[in-house]
Amino acid sequence: MTGAAAVAPPVMRAAVIHRYGGPEEFRTETVPEPGAGPGRVLIDVTLAGLNYADLHCRAGEYQRHPLPAVLGADVVGRRRGDRRRVAALLRKGGGYAQVVCAEEALTVEVPDGVSDEQALALLEQGATAYGALTLLGRLRPGERVAVTAAAGGVGHLAVQLARELGAGRVVGLASTVTKREFVRSLGADAVLDPADPQLAARLGESGGVDLFVDSVGGAVLRSGLAALAPFGRLLCVGARGGPEESFSVAELADGSAGVLGFWLQHLLDDRTLFAGVAEHLFRLAQERRLVARIDRVVPLDGVAGAHRAMSGRETMGKVLVDVRRESRDGATAQKPVPRTGDR
Ligand SMILES: NC(=O)c1ccc[n+]([C@@H]2O[C@H](COP(=O)([O-])OP(=O)(O)OC[C@H]3O[C@@H](n4cnc5c(N)ncnc54)[C@H](OP(=O)(O)O)[C@@H]3O)[C@@H](O)[C@H]2O)c1
Incomplete structure (x- = not known):
């Protein structure tokens, strides 16, 4: 025999889709x-996060990646080389x-005193909530704020940040009711059911309302617009169309109202701004x-179940994936894993 044996390329485990569709595609x-x-x-990832946009990506409705594709927009782990704890x-x-x-x-490096779970839950959804409230919403002290999907990943941070x-x-x-009790526990003065016919x-x-932060769209968004005080702003972080x-313009001028649309990508385009926001969020966490709130941590083969739970409106706070763990039966994959120290 001559020549060196070929070195096998390094491999890893991942949740992969080969075509766009439902959660069963993972x-x-x-x-x-x-x-x-x-x-x-x-x-080297320890935890990956779920974001609502992942559901749209999986369905092929948003940011279509070449297939086969690995989805997932936020992670925490150890940087190769210096082994520093980072989130990205x-x-x-x-x-x-x-x-x-x-x-x-x-x-960004994760400082001591901020757990992997907290760092991951804060980075994408926290930057969205903070960017929306400050950069675009320009929230001033004393103003009245309303937040839709207030128990969700973005929403529960927006309530606290407001x-x-x-x-x-x-x-x-x-x-x-359970979600509303949770939102109250975050410091909300009042909680409302978005299906209330008297919502506006x-x-x-x-x-x-001076600042209505909406990630739901449709009739709820309309109620928010109707409820704006003069000089109020309707700020959309997630629309459903329709x-x-x-x-x-006449309708907006009648109420001296503004409608704004926020996209996190523009904050990410500015490295200094992003780093400053992340540092601020981590300091607040410290x-x-x-x-x-960590809703659940699922193993890598629990991604499909986690997607189902999120689209079924079952989740409160952040959903995480422990990419180093596999249940192999899919059953335990869907069970919430309580974490001490988290709400
Ligand atoms: N603009 C940006 O740059 C940006 C960045 C990140 C996220 N976002 C958007 O922010 C929103 C929240 O994202 P997230 O990851 O934190 O998700 P999430 O809020 O944890 O989950 C979505 C929540 O939306 C509510 N909802 C209302 N109508 C729904 C429906 N028909 N189907 C499913 N859920 C419905 C549910 O809360 P209730 O059951 O309480 O109504 C559900 O729990 C999403 O729209 C996402 O696309 C935007």
Whole structure:
């Protein structure tokens, strides 16, 4: 025999889709590790996060990646080389895997006193909530804020951050009694059911709303617009489309109202801004002034069940994937795993 034996490329486990569709499309497979490149870092992932946009990606409705694809937009783990604990956002997916190749500019170190779970729950959804409230919503102390899907990943952080930023009154919308109790526990002054036929009137109590942060769209968004106080802003972080989401300038001028649309990508485009927001969120977490709720941690082969739970509106707070663990039967994959220290 002559020549050196070929070195097998490093492999990892990942949740992969081979076609767009429902949660049943996820397969847990052994695939090649991604390679590093200029301006990029390899991360040995401990936890990956779920975001609502992942559901749209999986269905082929948003950011269609080449197939087969690994979805997942946020991770926490150890950076290859210096083994520092880092969290990263991934613009092109790849998160539901044991190794990711992340943009250096979107990778931040996680400080002591902030757990992996908290860091991951805060980075994407926290930056969305904070960016929406401050950069675009321009929330001023004393203003009245309402937040839709207030028990959700973005929403439960937006409620706490609105309080932190000095909002005068915070109203949270959530679809079940359990969710509303949770939103109250976050410091909301009032909670409302988005299905309440009197929603606009109830939102309009106490003088109306100065900043309505909406991730639901449709009729709820319309109620928010109707409830705005003069000079109020309707801020959309997630729209569903449809006729209710069209406005005339005359209609807005009648109420001295503004409609705004927020996209996190623009915050991510500014490395300094992103790093500053992440640092601020982590500091709040260290001081326990911002606490993310971990809804559940599922193993890698529990991604499908986690997607089902999120689209079924069952989740409160952040859903995490422990990419180093597999249940192999899919059953335990869907069970919530309580974590001490988290709400
Ligand atoms: N603009 C951006 O850059 C940006 C960045 C991140 C996230 N987002 C958006 O922010 C929103 C929240 O994201 P997230 O990851 O934190 O998700 P999430 O809020 O944890 O989950 C979605 C929640 O939306 C509510 N909802 C209302 N109508 C629904 C429906 N028909 N089907 C399913 N859920 C419905 C549910 O709460 P209730 O049952 O209480 O109604 C559900 O729990 C999403 O729209 C997401 O796309 C936008």
